[in-house]
Amino acid sequence: MKKALLFLSLSAGLAAPALADLQLAQSKNCMACHAVDKKVIGPSFKDVAAKYKDTKGATDLLAGKILKGGSGVWGPVPMPANTQVSEADAKKLAAWVLQTK
Numbered sequence: 001m002k003k004a005l006l007f008l009s010l011s012a013g014l015a016a017p018a019l020a021d022l023q024l025a026q027s028k029n030c031m032a033c034h035a036v037d038k039k040v041i042g043p044s045f046k047d048v049a050a051k052y053k054d055t056k057g058a059t060d061l062l063a064g065k066i067l068k069g070g071s072g073v074w075g076p077v078p079m080p081a082n083t084q085v086s087e088a089d090a091k092k093l094a095a096w097v098l099q100t101k
């Protein structure tokens with residue numbers, strides 16, 4: 001019983017920030033071009049997480065791409081700069097994307 005409670009509170013603790021970050025991504029319009037588990041206009045966030053799982057500094061790298069946009073990594077379509085996103089939110093979003101795998 002104690003174990004079950006501990007498990008419940010642990011999983012609730014993990015799920016809540018992930019959900020908050022999904023809502024952040026929705027509010028910043030990321031989900032207009034991305035989905036967690038399928039390609040839309042941009043790559044799925046799971047694919048991004050898999051690609052960068054062994055990359056050092058991936059959070060900073062992707063936070064920079066989120067802010068300034070990027071091109072040529074996933075296909076012919078570039079990602080425009082997301083000027084509505086603060087640097088702190090870009091880091092939060094990058095860290096969230098990397099844990100969607």
Ligand code: HEC
Pocket residue numbers: 025028029030031032033034041042043048062065066070071072073074075076077078079080082085093094097
């Ligand atoms: C207008 C469509 C569009 C919007 C809006 C958009 N993206 Fe993207 N995103 C793309 C495309 C297209 C790519 C692939 C670019 C490439 O091939 O380098 C991409 C790539 C990425 C990558 C991988 C970058 C890389 O170099 O591997 C991440 C991470 C990402 N987007 C996160 C976000 C987040 C977070 C937001 C919201 C703040 C967002 N995107 C909003 C279209 C979009």
